[in-house]
Amino acid sequence: MEMMRSSLILSTIEALQARLKGSAFIPGDTGYEQASQPWNLNFNHRPTVVVMAKNTRDIVEAIRFAGLNDLGVAIQATGHGVSLAADNAVLINTSQMQDIRVDAITQTAWVEAGVKWGSVLEQTQKFGLAPLLGSSTDVGAVGYTLGGGMGWLARKFGLSADNVNFFEMVTADGHVVHASQEENSELFWALCGGGGSFGVVTGMEIKLYPVTTVYAGNLMYPIQSAKEVFVHYREWIANAPDELTSSIVIMNFPPFPQVPDFLRGQSFAIVRGCFAGPVEEGEKLLQWWRQWQAPIVDDFKGMPFSMSGMISNEPNDPMPGQVSSIWLRELSDEMLDVMIRYAAAPSPLTVVEIRHAGGAIARVKAGTNAYGNRDASYILETVGITPTPEASDVCHKYVKEFKQALQPYSTGGVYINFLEGAEKWEQTKLAFSPETYQRLRVLKAKYDANNRFRFSFNIPAAVNDATQMSLENRTKPSSN
DSSP states (O other), rough: HHHHHHHHHHHHHHHHTTTSSSSSEEEEETHHHHOOOOTTTTTTOOOOOOOSSSSSHHHHHHHHHHTTTOOOOESSOOOOOOOOOTEEEEEETTTTTTEEETTTTEEEEEEEEEEEEEHHHHHHHHTOOOOOOOOOOSSHHHHHHHHHHOOTTTTHOOOGGGGGEEEEOOOSSSOOOEEESSSSHHHHHHHHOOOSSSSSSEEEEEEOOOOOEEEEEEEEEGGGGGGHHHHHHHHHHHGTTTTTEEEHHHHHHOOTTSSSSTTTTOOOEEEEEEEESHHHHHHHHHHHTTTTOSEEEEEEEHHHHHHHTTOOOOOOOOOOEEEEEESSEEEEEHHHHHHHHSSSSTOOOOOOEEOOOOOOOHOOOTTTOOOOOOOEEEEEEEEEEESSSHHHHHHHHHHHHHHHHHHHOOOOOOGGGGHHHHHHHHTTTGSOHHHHHHHHHHHHHHTTTOTTTTTTSOOOOOOOHHHHHHHHHHHOOOOO
């Protein structure tokens, strides 16, 4: 039976390709491996077919093909933030959908599904405007926004998800719809932070802000001074203006030849930040540090916002790794002790960072859209480089123990953009309030009752128990 089904699917691939402007690949085709590989090399997809979509029509055709062949649908732009492996599915790769249209008068931009934030930033800065991108310019704009999106301008202007005018989406039955506060408003509510489990978002119109210059950078201190530095940071941000978005970091630089000599194999306590106000005021804010203790490195300076990717300087090249996170209620002495104990070498973690939220994020009324945990002030993220299965196993166990030690200081919530794999799938519910999660399930039943888009957030349709059990049996999280 399975062989007959496979033959039937293969016989329709040629017909699918004839209807596409882009390309379709099946296992064994040149281009299949590259088109299906996620950014995190610890994950692998084995889809039945990969569709390299060039436009919305290609996505419509891919979804209809999936429906005819009873296949799930997964979406990949840059390959960040994998949840379920897209096995036995149609994987729609949107990386060739690169349209960006900036309207300087209305201060908005249309951004297609495959566009990375770096391209949006480059185009908008020509008009003296900025999008609410993340710390990495290499991440896809649409996927980032669907999960919330907290970047260097977040405390001043809010989340990326709070600054969308409308989405264009293809539904499970292949229809193109628009979602905004005026049209399909319930769907719009869900897409703003509720993920891509309702259809394939082909593009969005976002708000832009007049930001061209910021005062930003890093202060690097010896790891032995971490507790003093972090306590001083806690005092610094107690009355921080919304223009300042910042974080504290423990960085264990790997012993790689491309790492500068004075950093290679060393650990540092870092204060990182971006002040979206006058440079002179940013300099005054930094006197808090410069009059306290001289850091080993002080590269805070006025810079074009077009260079904002250099603040965190995150890697662009695909690599094997593990990412996890936990929302914290406080930066107490006891919590900082736990952080330092688990984050400093010989920890298997490369980066442990706590980002300061609040500001404009928290001023949006809870329930305005699907994004949750607005009242949480601090998000801790862990990143480990895991080039072997053994390293991956060690890192996974270590992070689990670390997060358990942080439980007394946790809100109990998660930030979905800082989770991957099985953990992302299993903890989706913790990203939302119970009321929001139930509302998302109801909308899932309306837009995707058969769970065709099951490879994003784990939001099962609100259906009867027998049907729910059948759907859940079709879906197992990745073990990576």
